[in-house]
């Protein structure tokens with residue numbers, strides 16, 4: 288099961304090169320705002336504010352319209368995320384089998400709260416609710432790969448191994 292497409296994290300400085308290619312490709316294609324945003328996010332790992340300004344200028348969509356689309360669809364991220372995404376399931380089955388301990392372990396290991404990204408953009412930890420693999424509870428999805436029957440020591444080891 289793959290829940291997250293592979294994303295390339297951006298550098299701190301916005302490099303407009305990739306966006307230019309995307310906009311050239313979709314130039315003149317009416318209503319192409321969603322594919323433009325999808326491609327932009329694939330290139331930068333999220334939707335940088337600078338990119339949204341350029342997209343607005345070049346497509347004629349207002350910033351309000353673009354933010355409206357970006358916030359309506361859960362696939363879009365307006366904040367930079369980590370190079371690695373850890374989704375810990377805290378649905379009912381995972382919860383009763385120890386998911387809260389996994390979350391606490393990661394929060395202590397990484398020095399962040401669930402929902403946050405480490406300051407070096409290495410890891411983002413998110414809590415999700417039932418990913419349909421309850422037989423593997425407690426489980427997580429790390430960079431799109433399902434890992435089941437977790438214990439705190441195991442999730443800690445897996446996260447330490449992320450580059």
Ligand code: FES
Nearest residue numbers: 376378381418420
């Ligand atoms: S409750 Fe975690 S996979 Fe269903």
